[in-house]
Amino acid sequence: MRSGTSPVVKLLPATLNRAQAEAFFHEVAPILRSERAEVVFDFSEVRQLDGAGVEMLLRCMAEVMKGNGDLKLSAIPPVSTIILELTGVDCLFEIFENTADAVQSFTHFPAQAFQQTGMSW
Amino acid sequence: MLVSAIVAVAEPSSGVEGGEEHLPVMGATPSGGPLACAEILGQPVVERMIQRLQRSTVVKNISLVTPDGIPAPAKSALRRRITRLGGSRLVLEPMSRWVLSDALKQQAQGGTDKLLLIRLGAYVEFDLDDLLQFHIESGGPVTRVHDHEGPLDMWMIDVGSACSSAGFGRLAIGDLGSGIPYLSKGYVNRLKDARDLRRLVVDAFLGRCAIAPGGRERKPGVWIEESARVHRSARIVAPAYIGGATKVQASALITRFSSVEHHCEVGAGTAVKGSTILPYTRLGKSLCVARSLVDGNRLTHLGRNISVEVADPNLLRRTAPAEPAQTKVPLFAAWRMRASEAISGSLNFSEGEL
Numbered sequence: 001m002r003s004g005t006s007p008v009v010k011l012l013p014a015t016l017n018r019a020q021a022e023a024f025f026h027e028v029a030p031i032l033r034s035e036r037a038e039v040v041f042d043f044s045e046v047r048q049l050d051g052a053g054v055e056m057l058l059r060c061m062a063e064v065m066k067g068n069g070d071l072k073l074s075a076i077p078p079v080s081t082i083i084l085e086l087t088g089v090d091c092l093f094e095i096f097e098n099t100a101d102a103v104q105s106f107t108h109f110p111a112q113a114f115q116q117t118g119m120s121w
Numbered sequence: 122m123l124v125s126a127i128v129a130v131a132e133p134s135s136g137v138e139g140g141e142e143h144l145p146v147m148g149a150t151p152s153g154g155p156l157a158c159a160e161i162l163g164q165p166v167v168e169r170m171i172q173r174l175q176r177s178t179v180v181k182n183i184s185l186v187t188p189d190g191i192p193a194p195a196k197s198a199l200r201r202r203i204t205r206l207g208g209s210r211l212v213l214e215p216m217s218r219w220v221l222s223d224a225l226k227q228q229a230q231g232g233t234d235k236l237l238l239i240r241l242g243a244y245v246e247f248d249l250d251d252l253l254q255f256h257i258e259s260g261g262p263v264t265r266v267h268d269h270e271g272p273l274d275m276w277m278i279d280v281g282s283a284c285s286s287a288g289f290g291r292l293a294i295g296d297l298g299s300g301i302p303y304l305s306k307g308y309v310n311r312l313k314d315a316r317d318l319r320r321l322v323v324d325a326f327l328g329r330c331a332i333a334p335g336g337r338e339r340k341p342g343v344w345i346e347e348s349a350r351v352h353r354s355a356r357i358v359a360p361a362y363i364g365g366a367t368k369v370q371a372s373a374l375i376t377r378f379s380s381v382e383h384h385c386e387v388g389a390g391t392a393v394k395g396s397t398i399l400p401y402t403r404l405g406k407s408l409c410v411a412r413s414l415v416d417g418n419r420l421t422h423l424g425r426n427i428s429v430e431v432a433d434p435n436l437l438r439r440t441a442p443a444e445p446a447q448t449k450v451p452l453f454a455a456w457r458m459r460a461s462e463a464i465s466g467s468l469n470f471s472e473g474e475l
Contacts, residue, residue: 065354070340091376091394094342094358109342109359111327 007038007103014045016053025056032060037069040102044075049083061092070094074102124179124253125228126237129186129219130157130167131274150399151419151428155188156312157241158199159416160382160400162325162362163335163346166244166312168202177249180237186219198400229284236283240274244321246307246331252277255303263300268309276300315414315421315428322397323378326360334362334380346383355387364400384440403440 008031013020031037041057057073064071072094076084084090096102101113132155150159157166167185174180185203221238228236235253239245247266256264262282266275308330310321325332326342336346342359345351351369358376363369364383374392375381381398388406398404399416412424417439421428431437 061356065356068353088392091358091392092356092374105341105359107341109338111360114327114360 015048018052021056032063049080074099125182125233151416236278243311247305261301265300
């Protein structure tokens with residue numbers, strides 16, 4: 001069941017260290033805590049992600065799930081992809097190459113977004 | 122013209138191919154049942170085939186021949202499911218009492234003109250009307266369905282010609298040969314091994330074949346059967362399927378292209394990634410099951426080409442009627458732990474440094 005509102009896209013800051021992550025969390029917390037929030041974090045500007053940033057993503061996911069919402073990630077640069085894979089956090093999130101696909105995925109499953117990923121079985 | 126169909130579920134082959142000596146026998150689940158009888162996104166291939174034939178206006182009678190070597194629980198489950206499909210057109214026969222020659226004779230006596238014989242096997246999407254039209258126009262006694270990789274175990278047989286042919290008394294499926302080849306352009310998955318079964322699941326999620334996951338699409342790409350129970354702290358990442366009466370416990374993670382079939386349990390904090398969990402399987406707590414096909418306590422790892430039987434029932438086991446109490450685990454506790462283990466406070470990459 002959808003909330004009826006449009007997904008909210010939040011552009012993450014270039015640096016996601018402890019201070020920046022904390023500030024960003026406080027900025028987005030009210031959105032995440034709303035009922036059935038649909039949120040996309042756009043990583044396109046992110047150049048630096050550390051453990052505090054990953055921890056912040058988990059906190060955001062925990063918050064959004066309390067209200068039966070969902071949080072998706074988009075446009076993640078290679079370095080951040082490695083960090084997310086290294087920590088095993090990548091599989092917690094739906095991740096899309098671009099923000100448009102991520103937004104669209106709240107209304108229907110974008111199978112075409114997975115067609116070129118070379119999914120192995 | 123009376124058209125009938127016989128669907129015979131092939132016994133898994135005991136041979137191994139392609140150097141994958143560690144994988145289970147061809148066409149079998151890890152516990153030895155035919156892959157065609159394994160539940161895939163809520164329904165076995167054999168049931169999907171029967172339904173496809175029942176929906177057609179062409180086929181008037183359907184016989185299902187069940188294999189003898191299938192494990193007893195799987196056999197009774199299949200029988201229940203197929204019986205539920207119902208219809209006076211459907212007859213079940215055990216393989217041990219089935220002979221193609223006798224079946225053809227019975228079909229002839231019942232007035233059948235054309236017989237569609239399917240040995241499952243493969244998951245095949247085909248145009249029955251087109252096949253029948255081709256068979257009639259070609260004028261041959263036997264037409265065999267092919268795809269671009271070669272022949273499939275599907276034949277359209279002219280019953281009158283077959284009954285009058287020489288050597289009829291010894292006729293077996295193998296004797297049908299190639300007949301006149303009919304090229305089917307529909308989706309085909311030969312279901313030779315666990316990898317094929319996983320490919321079918323992925324293809325279904327991606328809409329590459331006509332299989333639609335069962336249950337309700339609770340959110341885009343996440344199908345959950347009504348009777349499934351998913352803890353609110355568990356996370357399901359699309360595309361994924363959760364079968365009926367399955368329990369997903371606290372902080373568990375079912376992620377991308379995974380299917381957990383009916384009557385399974387996924388323990389607290391356990392992650393299922395790109396895997397299929399067959400019915401009546403319990404995964405213990407805090408496990409990571411990736412790129413695998415799990416059937417009870419048997420796991421086939423597709424990345425490592427190996428199939429193992431796990432003796433510890435705390436890790437994997439077939440589900441028992443008694444249900445263990447759910448364990449309370451803080452939200453994402455396991456993932457936080459893994460994240461903090463993997464990333465030390467000083468680890469800090471930036472694009473400029475790499």
